Amino acid sequence: MKPFSTFLTLALALCLFTAEAASAQDNPVQAARAAGLYGITPDLSRQTGNARAQEGQEIAWTRFGIHFEEYNNRAFVAALKPGGAAASQGAKVGDVLRGTDIMGGSAGLTGVLQAFASAASRDTPSVLLYVFDTDSGWQREYRLTAAAPDGTVVSIPPALRGAATSHAGLMAILRADPGFADxxxxxxxxxxxxxxxxxxxxxxxxxxxxxxxxxxxxxxxxxxxxxxxxxxxxxxxxxxxxxxxxxxxxxxxxxxxxxxxxxxxxxxxxxxxxxxxxxxxxxxxxxxxxxxxxxNVALPEPAPAPQTGGIPDTADAFIAQCYPLMIQRMQSKGHMASERSTAQICLCQEHAARALDDAALYASLKNADDSYYIANPDLHGRFDRSFMECFRAPEGSALRDRVEALWREMNI
Structure with a gap:
């Protein structure tokens, strides 16, 4: 398979870096964070030495999409399942536990995993985590609600995650579940x-x-x-x-x-x-x-979103799908991906595909798939110009403002 053109290859290279830092090797929390947005690959075969905790480890991953390890007698978030409940509701790799609202609030790995096992018996399985955020240095809390038995996950808009995970009423509204809160x-x-x-x-x-x-x-x-x-x-x-x-x-x-x-x-x-x-x-x-x-009221059916050549009216769905797939693609090649640059690449690919008004190219890149681009070299010149116009947008320009707004929305 041929590589991207020179411009796109250059931009892609800007988002890659290797994770060889000694500090990450010495500190498991740093190592998990260095592994990227979703952390390390969880080892669910690891035995905890406690049957209830072993059950909780399985439940935490399969229902909540979160995996914990232990460092200095405290559990920390070592991995998140892409598209899982925890990743969609505000959890971050590297969060160090201060306790939970179950099982006496233990911050140790066994106690935290037992809390998740106990949560599974609730009508709406949920766990309130009290954590130390290693990014900001602040203490915070958030409530994680398990995916439904059919795998459906309630995804919380990033701007609302901090409020929703701390305010049960808002979470009930976003879940469209009046029985979730008082x-x-x-x-x-x-x-x-x-x-x-x-x-x-x-x-x-x-x-x-x-x-x-x-x-x-x-x-x-x-x-x-x-x-x-x-x-x-x-x-x-x-x-x-x-x-x-x-x-x-x-x-x-x-x-x-x-x-x-x-x-x-x-x-x-x-x-x-x-x-x-x-x-x-x-x-x-x-x-x-x-x-x-x-x-208990009904809203009118929304009017169909305006379409342009089969391309959606907004970029939100494109970026939401492109971003995690692009991260996974880089990780599968043994690279570590800069979260900011990867998000910017997805936004600029969306911008360029929209400028060409090519729905097939748009759909392909949305899935982090460059095969359509490679198969149509006549698109390269126009696509690359639009892409780099976005990727190298100067401070103060509308395109640069879009990039920075995306970073703020994604909290990266």
Whole structure:
């Protein structure tokens, strides 16, 4: 098979590096992280010395898509299954466990694996992990929910993962599963999501939005050291909550839980999602479908997305499929792939295939398959020019802004 042309080969070479660092060999956590986005190849035959932990090791991988090893008496995330629940819900290779919400919160490997074995008996198998993030140096937590028995995984939009894994109500909305969390938590997070959509400058619902007046009176009382009232202040809070017509009845019925606090993790995450994707993005559609489910209303069928020569209107699906396949392709050749450069290559391949308006080329590269490109040398000149226009886009250009926005969205 012939290689890519000179331009594409050069760009591909920019995303490769070898993993020979001594530090990675000395520290298993670093070695797992150095192995790339999905970590090392898990050894499920490794015996834990504990039957319950052995069961948990199998469940963690097959249902949750996560594999743990132990270093300095603590479990750490050593591998993630591509497309698995853990990889789709916020887990990162290298996360060092501080404990779980099951089995007394043990951070040791045996205790963590036993927690996963216990989680399997829940109606909705899930485990809350408390971890130390070796990338950021911060402590964080996230709840992993197992794939369904048929293998279906609830994928959480990257912008919402941090909020959803810490807020059960938002997770229930994104899962479109009202039974996943307490109804009060779901209602609380649903209202915050509506507030975020309403406030966004894109005005997602345009002239079809239903404007609901919100008037909230708050009274603050000041007392002295003896409990005697010294002063009372009354503040009026008012604004318009703009929602799509299908959500208006629920919103009116739940104005009592309208949140006036300036800071909200859920609201900020939804605002970030809309900022990244716009009002018609896949993640926003997932959020709205979940809101409809927990509100027990039906949404109208979406209009067919506009097509150009058989090429989808947005690049999201192309990058989501190209990126992990490209990572795997490099690893299969014994290379380590730079996450940033690999994501940029996928974005720029999408840009170039779209510019050529060649649906067959687009579909081939989406699957990290260069055979169609190789078989059609007449495409090379035009494709390579468009590809390198994107890959070498200067700071401040629209193409460079797209690349940097993608890196932020993927947290790489």
């Amino acid at each position: 109804p009060a938590d779901i209602a609380y997070d649903a209202m915050l999501a509506l507030q975020a959509i309403s406030k966004h400058v894109k005005a997602c619902y345009g002239p079809n939005a239903v404007a609901i007046p919100v008037q909230i009176t708050t009274t603050t009382t000041t007392r002295d050291g003896f409990g005697i009232i010294k002063d009372t202040e009354t503040d009026q809070y008012g604004e318009l909550l703009r929602v799509r017509p299908e959500f208006a009845s629920w919103a009116r019925s739940n104005l009592r839980i309208y949140q006036t606090q300036p800071i909200s993790t859920v609201r900020s995450a939804v605002l970030e999602l809309i900022s990244q994707q716009g009002c018609d993005g896949e993640g926003v559609r997932q959020l709205e479908a979940g809101l409809a489910k927990v509100m």
